[in-house]
Amino acid sequence: MEFKQVVGLRRSIRFWSPWQPIEPEKLQAVLEAIHQSPRVLEVDFLRVAVLHRDQMSEEDLQAMKTPTTTTQIELCPTYIFIYADLDALSEATDGKNLDEMLEAGALNRSHGWSSEFIRDTIVPQFYQEVLDDTDTVAMRFRTPDGMREGPAYSRQLLALGRTQIGIAQGVGLLAGVDQGLGVQLSGVGADVPKRIMGIPDSWITSSPMLIGYAAEGVEAGGQRPREPLEQDFHDGRYGAPFESDPDVVKRLTEDGMFQRPAPVPWRRDELRRLARMFGLPE
């Protein structure tokens, strides 16, 4: 699928075809794309664990639900949990990741990079400083016996990890749409997947990506509203709006990045029929 169409067609899907699993090759294509996500500080923070709804016990599925995500979790066949392993930065203090980037010609002398700069400056002054920051947060985990305290990490490191997760989520969502699948980031009870998949304490996560075939039409009711670009995007300084050129918008519309706005005229009918098909309230 053409990139601008992928961007234009992405929606948060909330109705899935629960009977239709994802083909393994499509799932792999999405995971391979996530794996190619940009790395924060060139550190391999990224970890992924895939969980299939039908592998879960009824009790675990129930425990993972939240008030507004119950239905979508139950309808969706596959969940991709994207994690950042906060111990990855300690492991990267050997500078190997950055040396590899030097060898690959990605980090260049023209920009001031050298093995000496990595060893003498980047690792001790940047990586180690993040690790040694005393402004720390202790991880806390819900267990059947109550809350359990885990390792403590600096807030800077947590921010880096969360940034990594967000980048990978964005790539994963678009890769899913490119495969013709429906995608969504959804809140779940995070303690359940941690327990049943044996996720280490050093891995932090955010909303998992639900992925499967959408039961909604491909437009899923139309493109969702956004505030005007000029209101939120600035040019040169705060308060100077980045002006959206109508000719560019017209071209992007022709290419599929901008689509019919929600709600399409039949959206309520679609929602009502979907609700009835799955026995859901109106």
Place this chain on the structure above:
Amino acid sequence: MTASPSADAAALEDFRTVQQWRQSFARFWRGGEPEPAAFEALARFVAVNEVTPDEIIDSVLRSKESGDLMLRTRARRKWMDLIQEFEDTEQSRDAANGVRSFMIHNGVAMNPPILR
């Protein structure tokens, strides 16, 4: 939507939360109102549980001193379980969904398991 609600269902009309249900339903679905069968299901549900519609919602959404509403998780869970019992007793997903619709349009999120 042509049949009139039963006398029991009609007795619910004046409750604040029932009016809210009607208004929210019409707003979201671009007109119309819940089926008469849904009002009747709510009437049976409140009778079985010896409670009024307003009491159900007020038990879940408590007013804070600031005036904001706070959702009480345990109360919500209790009503979810009672609605499921009601569904089992009546052998009717539609009847239970009528009550769930009343709860949802009053700001109390809940979903039954999907039908496969």
